[in-house]
Amino acid sequence: xxxxxxxxxxxxxxxxxxxxxxxxxxxxxxxxxxxxxxxxxxxxxxxxxxxxxxxxxxxxxxxxxxxxxxxxxxxxxxxxxxxxxxxxxxxxxxxxxxxxxxxxxxxxxxxxxxxxxxxxxxxxxxxxxxxxxxxxxxxxxxxxxxxxxxxxxxxxxxxxxxxxxxxxxxxxxxxxxxxxxxxxxxxxxxxxxxxxxxxxxxxxxxxxxxxxxxxxxxxxxxxxxxxxxxxxxxxxxxxxxxxxxxxxxxxxxxxxxxxxxxxxxxxxxxxxxxxxxxxxxxxxxxxxxxxxxxxxxxxxxxxxxxxxxxxxxxxxxxxxxxxxxxxxxxxxxxxxxxxxxxxxxxxxxxxxxxxxxxxxxxxxxxxxxxxxxxxxxxxxxxxxxxxxxxxxxxxxxxxxxxxxxxxxxxxxxxxxxxxxxxxxxxxxxxxxxxxxxxxxxxxxxxxxxxxxxxxxxxxxxxxxxxxxxxxxxxxxxxxxxxxxxxxxxxxxxxxxxxxxxxxxxxxxxxxxxxxxxxxxxxxxxxxxxxxxxxxxxxxxxxxxxxxxxxxxxxxxxxxxxxxxxxxxxxxxxxxxxxxxxxxxxxxxxxxxxxxxxxxxxxxxxxxxxxxxxxxxxxxxxxxxxxxxxxxxxxxxxxxxxxxxxxxxxxxxxxxxxxxxxxxxxxxxxxxxxxxxxxxxxxxxxxxxxxxxxxxxxxxxxxxxxxxxxxxxxxxxxxxxxxxxxxxxxxxxxxxxxxxxxxxxxxxxxxxxxxxx
Numbered sequence: 001x002x003x004x005x006x007x008x009x010x011x012x013x014x015x016x017x018x019x020x021x022x023x024x025x026x027x028x029x030x031x032x033x034x035x036x037x038x039x040x041x042x043x044x045x046x047x048x049x050x051x052x053x054x055x056x057x058x059x060x061x062x063x064x065x066x067x068x069x070x071x072x073x074x075x076x077x078x079x080x081x082x083x084x085x086x087x088x089x090x091x092x093x094x095x096x097x098x099x100x101x102x103x104x105x106x107x108x109x110x111x112x113x114x115x116x117x118x119x120x121x122x123x124x125x126x127x128x129x130x131x132x133x134x135x136x137x138x139x140x141x142x143x144x145x146x147x148x149x150x151x152x153x154x155x156x157x158x159x160x161x162x163x164x165x166x167x168x169x170x171x172x173x174x175x176x177x178x179x180x181x182x183x184x185x186x187x188x189x190x191x192x193x194x195x196x197x198x199x200x201x202x203x204x205x206x207x208x209x210x211x212x213x214x215x216x217x218x219x220x221x222x223x224x225x226x227x228x229x230x231x232x233x234x235x236x237x238x239x240x241x242x243x244x245x246x247x248x249x250x251x252x253x254x255x256x257x258x259x260x261x262x263x264x265x266x267x268x269x270x271x272x273x274x275x276x277x278x279x280x281x282x283x284x285x286x287x288x289x290x291x292x293x294x295x296x297x298x299x300x301x302x303x304x305x306x307x308x309x310x311x312x313x314x315x316x317x318x319x320x321x322x323x324x325x326x327x328x329x330x331x332x333x334x335x336x337x338x339x340x341x342x343x344x345x346x347x348x349x350x351x352x353x354x355x356x357x358x359x360x361x362x363x364x365x366x367x368x369x370x371x372x373x374x375x376x377x378x379x380x381x382x383x384x385x386x387x388x389x390x391x392x393x394x395x396x397x398x399x400x401x402x403x404x405x406x407x408x409x410x411x412x413x414x415x416x417x418x419x420x421x422x423x424x425x426x427x428x429x430x431x432x433x434x435x436x437x438x439x440x441x442x443x444x445x446x447x448x449x450x451x452x453x454x455x456x457x458x459x460x461x462x463x464x465x466x467x468x469x470x471x472x473x474x475x476x477x478x479x480x481x482x483x484x485x486x487x488x489x490x491x492x493x494x495x496x497x498x499x500x501x502x503x504x505x506x507x508x509x510x511x512x513x514x515x516x517x518x519x520x521x522x523x524x525x526x527x528x529x530x531x532x533x534x535x536x537x538x539x540x541x542x543x544x545x546x547x548x549x550x551x552x553x554x555x556x557x558x559x560x561x562x563x564x565x566x567x568x569x570x571x572x573x574x575x576x577x578x579x580x581x582x583x584x585x586x587x588x589x590x591x592x593x594x595x596x597x598x599x600x601x602x603x604x605x606x607x608x609x610x611x612x613x614x615x616x617x618x619x620x621x622x623x624x625x626x627x628x629x630x631x632x633x634x635x636x637x638x639x640x641x642x643x644x645x646x647x648x649x650x651x652x653x654x655x656x657x658x659x660x661x662x663x664x665x666x667x668x669x670x671x672x673x674x675x676x677x678x679x680x681x682x683x684x685x686x687x688x689x690x691x692x693x694x695x696x697x698x699x700x701x702x703x704x705x706x707x708x709x710x711x712x713x714x715x716x717x718x719x720x721x722x723x724x725x726x727x728x729x730x731x732x733x734x735x736x737x738x739x740x741x742x743x744x745x746x747x748x749x750x751x752x753x754x755x756x
Contacts, residue, residue: 001028005062008094009055019045023055032499033474034481035538039558041602049478068096072103081106097181097284098174105172114168117161120150125158126165134259141261159264166265167272170254171280179249180277183241184285188215191238192226202234215239215289220296221652223289224459239285240278247273294463296652298471300681301457304650305472307686308456309479312622313441314402317373320366321436322390323406323428324382326350330359331428334370338489339437339444341422342370344429349389350382360393372399376439378406378431384632384660400624402439405648405658407455408446409434417448417493443483443619447476448493456686458651473497480542482618484556487525487543488518500538505531519545522553544615551577555614557607564594565607580611625689627660634661634699640717641694645706647684655684657692657706665704667692672708683708 001024010020022043026036033056037049044052072090076082086102093099109115117123125145129138142155142162152158170176194202194209202209208226229235250269255262316337323331329351334343343366347359366372375395377387383403390401412418413430422430437445451472452460460468480497487495487509495506505528512528513519522540525531531539541558548554552562568589569579579585591604610616628643630636637659645657648664654672656664672683684690693712696705707716 001025002062002066005059005066008062009058012058013051013054015047015051015055016045019047020055023047023052024059027052027056027059030534030538032477032538034478034542035499038481038556038606039541039560039603041606042598042600046602053474065096065099069093069099072099075103075108076106079106101174101177104174104177112168113161113164117164120152120161121145121147122152122158122161123165126162126169129159129162129261129264130166130169132256132259132261132265134257134261136261138260138264163264163268163271166268167276170250170269170272171276173253176250176253176277177281179253180241180246180273180281181284183246183249184239184281185216185288187245188239188241188285189213190215190218190223190226190289191240192229192235195234195236198234202229202232205229205234208235215285218289219652220293220300221458223293224297224462227286227290227293228459228462237286239282239289243273243278246278250277291464294467297457297459297463298468300650300652301451301460301468302471302475303681304456304686305451305454305475306479307688308454309443309446309476310482310619311442311687312620313443313617314374314400314439314622315441317440318371319374319376319436319439320363320370320372321376321378321404321432321439322386323378323409323432323435324380324386326382326385328428330382330386331432332363332366333429333432333436334366334372335433335436335440337440339433339440341425341429341433344425344432346428350385356389360389363390363393364395367395367399374400374402374439376402376404376436378409378435379403379658379660379662380406381662383662384627387627388629388632401626402624403627403660404435404438405646406431406435406438407648408449408453409438411453412445412449415448443479444491444494447480447497448491451476456649458649484542484544484615484617487545488513498539498542500535505535505539519548521545521549522559546615551580551614555580555610556616557610557614561599561603561607564599564604565611568594580614583612586611623689631660634663634697634702634704637661637694637697637704639694639696640713642713643692643694645690645692647686647688647690650680650684650686652680655680657690659692659704659706661704663702663704665692665694665706667706667708671695671706671712674709674711 001021006020006024007017009015010017013020022040022045023036026040026043031040033049033052036044036052037047041047047055069090073082073087076086076090089102090099093102117126122145125141128136128141138159139155142158145158146152146154152161189212191212192208192210194205199206199209205225208222208229211226213222226235226237230237247270250273251266254269255266318337319335319339321333321335325331329346329348332345332347333341336342345362347362348355349359350356367375375390377383377390387401387403395401409431410427412434413427418430418434422433434445434448446454452468477497477499480494481499485494485498492503492506492510495501495509496503498506501509508529508531509525516527519525522543522545525540525543526533526536537560541556544555545553550562552559552565557565565576565579569576569585571593572579572585572588574582574585586608589608591601591608594604595601625644625646627645631641631643643659645659645665647655648658649656652669654666654668657667658664667684669677669680672680677683690708692706692708693716694704695707695712695716698704
């Protein structure tokens, strides 16, 4: 480990040096973020997952920095251009940009106008001009460099070549690049223009046909939107600061006086800015703005995904699940409490009275036969119609009827995982099973789907895919380990996210239990092929055995702490089972008596908490939700109507809400609540139940604008009804009720989701 890096991270994050050092050491040993945060609190000073992950990521960034620093030093040594002063500057550089600025003059490059001028012997002339001696005339200086053999036919040819050399010096000067980089960032304007002749084809980008805003304040979704428009050939995109201000900065650095030589330098400076510096820094700024936009988009996606994965499970209940359809019928499956498929068939409730009556009879019969406790209905095509049909069947009131978000179910149905699990059934059966399992345990089912396909992010195809995968995998692993996994029933996909395992060991665990039967205790995991001491240490605390021989195996108490619990029980004259069952025993425990060199109060507090609620699920209790009766399609909606809904996605510009009409409505940022909101996640999160007011319905384009403001319904009803929904022309911070903010033109802000 590099001590300078550890000290730097400690200062940057405001952490104590020992916390960073201990975390770095554990990471270097192969410990995972969930394991460190949960079971190594004494070592890290109780750092949570967020800080542990931040240390991990910063160490990786600094490692990249060191590798680049070494490569630059090696290159300079090979060129025999590494001086002591140059080496010191490179070793002091704290960022990749700083290293690249220092290295730029020495970087091997193609032939340039400056290199061609050097080949013509014009560098001495450039040096003489750069001195800007008022007593020396540039024309006189240039005369001695005229050489027909070197294609320098006149004084102007010589001066032109010298200016090219000076322009390159200006471009490669670290001070000039630093100051202009700051100008680009603070005053650069992001400008987008439509490509001539592409107006009709690129109407989805019409908000950006002639738009500009400061790049420093441009939100991530607009940066990504204009970039996509540029990539698709509909927009041209520039990032430009005030040109004269940029030129003035350069002239202040390089132009010394008003002499004739200074005029040559001034001309070279302006040429350098337009031809070299401006394009280079614009590209750099475009890349930097893309990185910032990616980070924000990934952060939003990851946060939404966490809320979705941690949605309350119904629990181990017998479920009937339906994947609705009109002409093709509804695929119906019955699942046991563990989600195992026990029956499947197709019913046709929407093909006339005869088929409807027949379908109703089958649902009643199957609910009795399989003792159905809940019915899950996918919220896609025919979902609300199927829900209404079932509600009118007169089923026992104790059978819960629940609409389930089926986003990504089609991805799972066609996946290798689904084919391996259900080789004898088609896509529709697999989809219905997935819908039912999402109700029983959303986390266990959603881990089988690529997180990008779940539908709770923005621009997932536009951001850096490696960083996106890393960010989303971190979230999935965090959620899975926070909840814990029942080792005797979990799928390989779920097990693969457990700390220390991965796909191969997860598959080995499943293979072992299929061959040898259920695990009776955690210690038996050591018999799994290739699951060694390190993997056992990392994973055991997150794996549960509910009906095992040791009651602690059903809890989050790590096996390494079993001796402590056993000593507690011995000291109290009871068994471990008694300690878990009787609060009176636990109340007598003084944690301070069990502190050792490795185990401190934080771990002991966690142990006592687990003994009180072994294997407790951190997710909230399941609460049934129903959409408004009689509101099933867009034509049922009216302005001012108040409806219940569920948040399906949170973006930088607002939230999408499912109100049961097969199209998610948009609650714009300005309509989220009565106070000013700069960040939607201050108010809403994915899977949150909300009440919304209909502001506007665009039947032609299938779009709904919503509000969560308290007085929205009264204001909307008092306002004159618009003849036609009009697209918003820009951000609105004023009260927009009279003229609702729809943002319908933006290709990303327009992401009103249509249910499959």
